[in-house]
Amino acid sequence: MNKLALKLNKTLGPAAEFLSPAGRRMYFPYGGILGQGAEAKSCEINATVGMAFEEDGSPLVMDCFRKAVRLDKRAFLYAGSFGLPKLREMWRAMEFAKNPSLKGKTFSNPVVTNALTHGIRICAELFAGPRDTLVCPDLYWDNYELIFQEAVGCRVVHFNTFRRGAFDAEAMKKALLAPGAKKILILNFPNNPTGYTATLADAKRIVSAVRSAAAKGKKIVVICDDAYFGLVYEKGIHEESLFAEFSDLHRNVLAVKLDGTTKEDYVWGMRVGFVSFAFKGATADQLKALEAKAAGNVRSGISNVNAIGQHLAINAFEDPGYAAQKREKFAVLKKRYHQIRVILKTHPGYARHFEVMPFNSGYFMCVKPIGVDAEKVRRHLVAKYSVGTIVLSGLIRLAFSTVPTAKLDKLFASVDAAIADLTTKTTSKGTHQ
DSSP: OOHHHHHHHHHHGGGGGGSOHHHHHOOOOTTSHHHHHHHTTTOSEEOOSSOOBOTTSSBOOOHHHHGGGOOOGGGGSOOOTTOOHHHHHHHHHHHHHHOGGGTTOOOOOOEEESHHHHHHHHHHHHHOOTTOEEEEESSOOTHHHIIIIIITOOEEEEEOOEETTEEOHHHHHHHHHSSSSOEEEEEESSOTTTOOOOBHHHHHHHHHHHHHHHHTTOOEEEEEEOTTTTOBOSTTBOOSOTHHHHTTSOTTEEEEEEEEHHHHTTOTTTOOEEEEEEETTOOHHHHHHHHHHHHHHHHHHTSSOOHHHHHHHHHHHHSTTHHHHHHHHHHHHHHHHHHHHHHHHHOGGGGGTEEEOOOOBSSEEEEEESSSOHHHHHHHHHHHHOEEOEEETTEEEEEGGGSOGGGHHHHHHHHHHHHHHHHHHHHHHHHHO
16 A cells, blocks of 8 residues: 555544545555645746646647637536537547548547546546556556556556667567456557657557457557647657557457547646547447446546536637647647757767656656656755756656746756766765765
């Protein structure tokens, strides 16, 4: 049991006896992303949060969403547990447009969720239990463990994310073939925290590995966490969702696609997401049954997703300026990404203090400090350099989505200096002793 959960249970004392097993496992991750972000709120450079800001520090919001706050009275009605029918139809049509490989594939209509986190929770409750195993890269969003392991009691197994600068599909395959009942594989591209999306070669290896494990009798639910979908900044990257490949891969594979407006459309507080299902040979009735399962989960948890957010999404998608505005906001992030590439290329000396993890997309990139603890570096950055970062899996995550282009140089110079400070301090201690 997580130490934070144990601490809460101890604080509750005899009252902890009222908790269910899931209740005893639950905790709030004070020391995780949220806690680290709180420590960085007053920093000059705050590269912690998974949102995006303009160069002037204001939220990177599209006008087609912002101006639509004036809605008619229908926005105050219940939306239904499946979501607004019009929004579901629109999102499905957009999925085909964004993923041409879905043409000819059969998949369910999307069910509206309270953004991605809620969709992950729905999947955990529908597919994962104490006898099942979540197979997850070792560089992952920490909320996966809170949902799958603590909330539903699923066992979590991590595999090595990278090997020689590429996605380690062999490590993933080994984890899928390990003894155990059903496996739930979660793939997040662009990845949080690394900002890495599978290359075309990676994608082929990933799909082949899942097909091979399924052919050997493994039942696999593949969850495609597409929260940052579309934010790809390099050529040779697999730009579509792997959901298309998994939708009819093998009868032992059930594919789930989680996506939404949050990161794709820069509306983090609107909380509108979608969950879609597919499997080889699925009939229309079978897919409707999965939609009903998901909607039943929504009904039992929150009744239905807020209608105002859904109407905002419909209005924005119908706005003639939607596509152009989205390209404009994408260009802001892409410019910062390429500026980071320039900074790293022109400062080869940074390699003495940190290793740059593979990245090519999304909101983030990560560096691995050399010779010092990442958490010590994070705290030192806040205290001495007024720079906020996040530590996950021993890496320092830098959210360039929140940092103006003009401050990126200072961000990396500060990380380099902080590690140098701590390295010097460690060396001095060793010499003194």
